[in-house]
Amino acid sequence: EVQLVESGGGLVQPGGSLRLSCAASGFTFSDYWIYWVRQAPGKGLERVSYTNSGGGTTWSARSVLGRFTISRDNAKNTVYLQMNNLKPEDTAVYYCVPSRDWVPPDVSLSPPGQGTQVTVSS
Numbered sequence: 001e002v003q004l005v006e007s008g009g010g011l012v013q014p015g016g017s018l019r020l021s022c023a024a025s026g027f028t029f030s031d032y033w034i035y036w037v038r039q040a041p042g043k044g045l046e047r048v049s050y051t052n053s054g055g056g057t058t059w060s061a062r063s064v065l066g067r068f069t070i071s072r073d074n075a076k077n078t079v080y081l082q083m084n085n086l087k088p089e090d091t092a093v094y095y096c097v098p099s100r101d102w103v104p105p106d107v108s109l110s111p112p113g114q115g116t117q118v119t120v121s122s
Contacts, residue, residue: 009116022096
């Protein structure tokens with residue numbers, strides 16, 4: 001059974017930092033790209049960042065570029081999202097999504113996990 005468990009969210013003040021983790025099981029983690037996506041209240045899913053299977057290729061949305069960093073540890077079956085200089089507009093539920101390959105931007109991603117809530121507020 002494919003399982004991804006997101007953790008590390010919480011309440012943080014603007015300018016603060018959080019590190020999200022995505023722990024995977026039930027599939028060959030090192031064969032999969034991993035996407036981080038988020039859903040803000042009343043909005044659709046937004047792609048935040050991705051890493052390819054080996055971790056050598058990454059991408060981040062313009063809205064988080066320079067503030068968020070994605071990384072992975074295939075030995076631990078875990079992907080991380082380091083989030084710095086958080087802003088109120090980063091408030092959302094964050095999910096990780098596995099994919100065997102790059103997914104075109106016009107294709108929807110379906111998070112299998114419960115996500116982790118990030119709230120940025122003073």
